[in-house]
Amino acid sequence: MQLHRLTDEQYLLYLHALQVTEEPAEPAAGTWQLAEAHEQTAAAPRPEPHPLLRIRTSDGEADSDPGSPFPALLASVGAPRTTKTAFSAPTDTPDNEAAPGGTTPDPAAKAGEAVGGPAAKPDEPAVDAGDEQPSAPEISVLGPLTVSGITHSGHGPKVAALAALIHVRPGRTAEFLCTAMDPVNPWSTRTLQTRLSEIRSRLGAAPDGQPYLPRPKHGYSFHPDVTSDWRRFQDLATWGLADPQGGTEDLENALALxxxxxxxxxDFSWADAVQQEMISRIIDTAHTLAVRHTEGDQPDLDAARRAALRGLEIDETAEVLYRDWMNIEWGGGNTAGVRKAIARLQQVARTYDISLEPVTEQLIDLVLADRASPAPK
Known part of the structure; x- marks a missing residue:
């Protein structure tokens, strides 16, 4: 038997990870409350009332009424759709408030639309085609970290990481940044100032003459023009969730980012909580898309399947998406697809040594034992 030892650095990293995992989960806020509840699974139409509806309902009673299978979406009908305006940079918010690095679209923009015409969509220019304006820097975090104008050579990766930290944690002090960038051996103030100078020189200045990274007044924050793919994802998902009838395309565009x-x-210690927040919102978006694509008289099972599988590429342990996937294949009569979904889920459960949720176990038993009724003539 060999004893295992941890270095001081390893101990601090493990301690930080434990502190993050022990933080209580925060309930969804704002439009995110309109995302489909994970208890509600995408249910493709079947010849008879879908048996999944008998597994569990919100009040715990059995229910085979297929007339209203999507209570979360029905509850959100009538929610005002926020006007699509140009993307804005995140505002300074504490860690325990709005989603990291993000704000919700401004409801006041609706009045502006009534006066000056419809606002620009994300893929449309906010100015006339003849007015050329330099594009603002973008911080891309929905994949490998990249920042406009910052290369991967030299100190580039550290500079990009610092830029991402300032973007998702705006308004923080120099002391916070020094510690967050290296919890074991915090940066010196001199090192921080050198990296900040590199950010300013590489990003340059906005059209209004202000540097994209201004000198701090109450903490470090970027110019409002600086945006990110995470910011765009939140805007698109928010618009899509707020519009159950016409927002599906927005949700698709969000996943496309x-x-x-x-x-x-x-692996950034400061990004652990932010990363989990992003993954949770991605799963909510993919799940809601899967549900929407399976409702109505003409469901699009291919689109529903793509949404579920796209979400699983981001988090292969998301049980709600496996339930969506199984239900989609089951409702479409694809026995091979059902078994493939179950096999993949069981493999993931063994790999991570996790127990499946009761509703997932019930669904597996149901689809394996089911003999689909013949289609109506």
């Missing part, structure tokens, strides 16, 4: 797992390939 994903290049991989958030911060893929890098």
């Amino acid at each position: 994903l290049r991989g797992k958030p911060f893929e390939g890098r």
Whole structure:
């Protein structure tokens, strides 16, 4: 038997990880409350009332009524759709408030639309085609970390990491940044100032003459023009969730921004909570898309399957997406697809040594034992 030892650095990293895992989960806020509840699974139409509806309902009673299978979406009908305006940079918010690095679209923009015409969509220019304006820097975190104008050579990776930290944790002090960048051996103030100078020189200044990284007044924050793919994801998902009838395309466009797992390939201690927040919102978006694509008289099972599988590429342990996947294949009569989904889920459960949720176990038993009724003539 050999004793295992931890270095001081390893001990501090493990301690930080434990502190993050013990933080209580925060309930969804704002429009995210309109995302489909994980208890509600995408249910493709079947010849008879879908048996999944008998597994569990919100009040715990059996229910075979297929007339209203999506209570979360029905409850959100009538929610005002926020006008699509140009993307804005995140505001300074404490860690325990709005989603990291993000704000919700401004409801006041609706009045502006009534006066000056419809606002620009994300893929449309906010100015006339003839007015050329330099594009603002973008910080991309929905995949490998990249920052406009910052290369991967030399100190580039550290400079990019610092820029991402300032973006998702705006308004922080120099002391906070020094410790966050290296909890074991915090940066010196001199090192921090050198890296900050590199950010300023590489990003340059905004059209209004202000540097994209201004000198701090009450903490370090970027110019409002600086944006990120995470900011765009939140805007698109928020618009999509707020509009159950016409927002599906926005949710699709949000998932299209994903290049991989958030911060893929890098391990930043300061990004643990932020990364988990991003993954949770991605799963909510994929799940809601899967549900929407399976409702109505003409469900799109291919689109529903793509949404579920895209989410599983980001988090292969998301049981709600496996339930969506199984239900989609089951409702479409694809026995091979059902077994493939179950096999993959069981393999993941063995790999991570996790127990499946009761509703997942019930669904597996149901789809394996089910003999689909013949389609109506």
